[in-house]
Amino acid sequence: xxxxxxxxxxxxxxxxxxxxxxxxxxxxxxxxxxxxxxxxxxxxxxxxxxxxxxxxxxxxxxxxxxxxxxxxxxxxxxxxxxxxxxxxxxxxxxxxxxxxxxxxxxxxxxxxxxxxxxxxxxxxxxxxxxxxxxxxxxxxxxxxxxxxxxxxxxxxxxxxxxxxxxxxxxxxxxxxxxxxxxxxxxxxxxxxxxxxxxxxxxxxxxxxxxxxxxxxxxxxxxxxxxxxxxxxxxxxxxxxxxxxxxxxxxxxxx
Amino acid sequence: xxxxxxxxxxxxxxxxxxxxxxxxxxxxxxxxxxxxxxxxxxxxxxxxxxxxxxxxxxxxxxxxxxxxxxxxxxxxxxxxxxxxxxxxxxxxxxxxxxxxxxxxxxxxxxxxxxxxxxxxxxxxxxxxxxxxxxxxxxxxxxxxxxxxxxxxxxxxxxxxxxxxxxxxxxxxxxxxxxxxxxxxxxxxxxxxxxxxxxxxxxxxxxxxxxxxxxxxxxxxxxxxxxxxxxxxxxxxxxxxxxxxxxxxxxxxxx
Numbered sequence: 001x002x003x004x005x006x007x008x009x010x011x012x013x014x015x016x017x018x019x020x021x022x023x024x025x026x027x028x029x030x031x032x033x034x035x036x037x038x039x040x041x042x043x044x045x046x047x048x049x050x051x052x053x054x055x056x057x058x059x060x061x062x063x064x065x066x067x068x069x070x071x072x073x074x075x076x077x078x079x080x081x082x083x084x085x086x087x088x089x090x091x092x093x094x095x096x097x098x099x100x101x102x103x104x105x106x107x108x109x110x111x112x113x114x115x116x117x118x119x120x121x122x123x124x125x126x127x128x129x130x131x132x133x134x135x136x137x138x139x140x141x142x143x144x145x146x147x148x149x150x151x152x153x154x155x156x157x158x159x160x161x162x163x164x165x166x167x168x169x170x171x172x173x174x175x176x177x178x179x180x181x182x183x184x185x186x187x188x189x190x191x192x193x194x195x196x197x198x199x200x201x202x203x204x205x206x207x208x209x210x211x212x213x214x215x216x217x218x219x220x221x222x223x224x225x226x227x228x229x230x231x232x233x234x235x236x237x238x239x240x241x242x243x244x245x246x247x248x249x250x251x252x253x254x
Numbered sequence: 255x256x257x258x259x260x261x262x263x264x265x266x267x268x269x270x271x272x273x274x275x276x277x278x279x280x281x282x283x284x285x286x287x288x289x290x291x292x293x294x295x296x297x298x299x300x301x302x303x304x305x306x307x308x309x310x311x312x313x314x315x316x317x318x319x320x321x322x323x324x325x326x327x328x329x330x331x332x333x334x335x336x337x338x339x340x341x342x343x344x345x346x347x348x349x350x351x352x353x354x355x356x357x358x359x360x361x362x363x364x365x366x367x368x369x370x371x372x373x374x375x376x377x378x379x380x381x382x383x384x385x386x387x388x389x390x391x392x393x394x395x396x397x398x399x400x401x402x403x404x405x406x407x408x409x410x411x412x413x414x415x416x417x418x419x420x421x422x423x424x425x426x427x428x429x430x431x432x433x434x435x436x437x438x439x440x441x442x443x444x445x446x447x448x449x450x451x452x453x454x455x456x457x458x459x460x461x462x463x464x465x466x467x468x469x470x471x472x473x474x475x476x477x478x479x480x481x482x483x484x485x486x487x488x489x490x491x492x493x494x495x496x497x498x499x500x501x502x503x504x505x506x507x508x
Contacts, residue, residue, distance in 0.1 A: 045300035045329075046362050053451070053459040075299075075363075080460060083446050105375060107494055108300050109329075121359060121443050150507065157506045163499050182504040184495040189375050192337050197307070205307040206334060220500075235503050237496040240361055241438040242489040245417050246474075249489050250436040252411045253404065 004030030004091040004155055007081055007119070010098065011041045011074045011111025014059070014067060018097035021140035022129060023065050025147050026094060029155075032065035033090075035081035037074060037111075042100075044073045044111040046118070054080055074115035082122060092155055093119035096129035096167075097140050097147070103130070103168040103222040103232060104186040104214060113166055117238050120164035125154055127164070132226060133171040142174040146231055150180070166234040170226045181230040186221035188214030258284035258345040258409055261335055261373070264352065265295045265328045265365025268313070268321060272351035275394035276383060277319055279401050280348060283409075286319035287344075289335035291328060291365075296354075298327045298365040300372070308334055328369035336376060346409055347373035350383035350421075351394050351401070357384070357422040357476040357486060358440040358468060367420055371492050374418035379408055381418070386480060387425040396428040400485055404434070420488040424480045435484040440475035442468030 006026045010019040014036035026032045035056065049072040056070040068085055070077045078093065098112040107113045112128045119126035129147060131138055150167060159165075166185075170177065190210040197205055214223045222232035260280045264273040268290035280286045289310065303326040310324040322339055324331045332347065352366040361367045366382045373380035383401060385392055404421060413419075420439075424431065444464040451459055468477045476486035 040305075043302040043304045045298075045302070045368070047299045047301045048297040048363055048462060050297045050462060051294075053461050054448070055457070055459050076462070079446050079462065080448055083448050084450075084460065105492070108371070108375070108492060109302055114299070117362070121362070153506050160499060163496050165503075166494075180507050182500050182507060184497065184500070185493050187493075192333050194308070194334055194337050196338075203309070205309050206338065207307050208302060208304060208330070208333065233503065233507060234494075235496040235499040236494040237499075238359070238362060238494070239439050239441075240420075240488075240490040240492070240494075242417050242491040243438065245414065245489040245491075246436050246438070249419075249487065252407050253434050253436060253487060 005088060006030045006032045007086060007090040007093045008032055008034045009036045009074055009077045009095050009115045011037065011044060012099050013037050013040045014069045016099060017136065018099050018140055022094060022097045023063060025144055027064055028148065029151060033086055034065055034067045035070055035077045035085055037077060038069035038071055041073050041111045043109050045109050046075050046114040047073050049073060049076050056080060074111040075118045078115050078118040090124060092151065093124050093126040094151060098130035099138055100134035101130055101132040101168050102128060102166060103226060104188040107166055107185060107236060116164045120162060121238060123161050125159045127151065127154060127167055129167045131169045142172060142177060143169040143231065162237050164236045166236050168222060168226055168232045170229055172229055176229060177231060178229040181225040181232055183222040183225050183232045183234050184220050185234050186214050186216040186223035188212065188216055188223060259342060260284045260286045261340060261344040261347045262286055262288045263290045263328055263331045263349050263369045265291065265298060266353050267291050267294045268323045270353060271390065272353050272394055276348060276351045277317060279398055281318055282402065283405060287340055288319055288321045289324055289331045289339055291331060292323035292325055295327050295365045297363050299363050300329050300368040301327050303327060303330050310334060328365040329372045332369050332372040344378060346405065347378050347380040348383065348405060352384035353392055354388035355384055355386040355422050356382060356420060357480060358442040361420055361439060361490060370418045374416060375492060377415050379413045381405065381408060381421055383421045385423045396426060396431065397423040397485065416491050418490045420490050422476060422480055422486045424483055426483055430483060431485060432483040435479040435486055437476040437479050437486045437488050438474050439488050440468050440477035441470040442466065442477060
């Protein structure tokens with residue numbers, strides 16, 4: 001195989017330490033093009049920029065890769081990279097490393113995972129990487145060898161079309177990480193409580209805050225694997241159909 | 255059962271004809287509270303407003319329902335409605351009627367469906383309604399009886415937790431609609447082509463445009479049902495795990 005052609009993106013923005021680390025690891029594996037948001041896009045999920053046009057520009061950052069900063073969301077970045085920036089179809093699309101976990105239900109809200117899923121919709125192998133530490137200066141070095149291995153194995157064993165990997169890394173030192181566990185998405189959710197404030201003109205406004213709440217103690221749940229010191233990998237697909245409920249629903253509706 | 259307590263939302267904005275029609279239909283069934291975006295939020299998917307605070311205000315619109323316009327996304331509307339606005343847990347959350355189809359892969363991008371899915375995450379019965387006609391003055395009357403029936407049946411036969419309905423309505427006259435088909439999400443995608451332009455200062459910018467492309471001719475695909483004149487209902491869940499691929503992936507990674 002020729003040197004793999006790799007697209008890198010994220011949702012924290014092109015200068016975030018997480019994507020710089022991922023780019024550095026990918027440079028060891030193949031020829032890398034980074035197309036990532038020019039500003040933080042956390043929580044943007046699968047949103048598209050429709051009402052305003054997009055822009056992108058080549059920027060100079062350290063390393064042999066090419067870097068393009070785009071004005072849009074993570075999904076916009078993947079779309080415009082494939083249509084306008086890349087010179088050929090990439091062999092794989094990697095997204096992250098996200099500052100903060102995207103395990104369990106967070107896959108729904110995550111721009112990092114949506115970028116990977118969008119690549120999956122395009123029929124490309126794709127992986128989202130996230131670290132269970134949202135700090136700007138989180139330690140992205142500990143999982144370097146694992147990330148390299150996961151990408152190399154994904155390139156070697158071509159994944160079936162429509163399957164995207166959601167990789168979450170526990171906040172641990174290198175020697176404390178116990179290995180890799182293949183998991184299902186844990187059944188958990190955020191319990192919201194909006195923080196109510198009053199502005200200087202007497203009007204109320206609200207900040208979204210919440211507490212992550214998982215009661216899923218299943219051996220195969222990603223949250224459980226992470227809490228035990230494993231890197232969790234959930235194979236994700238984007239056929240949302242609940243096949244089990246189709247027959248019963250037909251009985252109710254017809 | 256008491257009169258059902260119904261939350262209505264959408265992504266086209268609180269004054270869009272689609273949500274006004276849905277509200278009017280829901281007023282026939284129960285006590286209605288509308289919490290919807292104060293501006294169009296199409297293509298916002300499951301995005302959250304994190305960096306800026308939210309606002310909402312009560313507004314006066316025709317009908318017996320209460321209306322609240324919120325500055326956030328459709329998912330924000332559901333979250334703030336449940337935490338701050340509603341006086342009790344709603345019996346059902348309905349979203350739409352969207353101006354334009356949310357069949358097939360569009361469920362990924364749709365704010366209308368994300369609002370319904372968010373309600374599902376909260377353990378509530380939820381339905382997203384969309385009409386295959388994106389025009390402002392689309393005919394939302396044709397499917398009125400069907401919408402009423404679908405909501406009433408969903409209230410009567412309590413749906414399992416974690417299942418949300420994605421209802422799409424063909425652009426047809428009332429007498430041309432053939433009935434309801436329970437479907438799976440069709441395997442289809444958008445083929446993007448960014449429209450490149452140059453601004454007065456000589457800089458390039460891009461509008462996202464695309465063509466919807468479905469080659470899925472399966473009898474049970476939502477696109478096929480719609481093209482044959484049926485209302486399609488896809489039961490949707492938000493466990494994205496690809497269970498079939500877990501064992502094989504474990505073999506590759508471990």
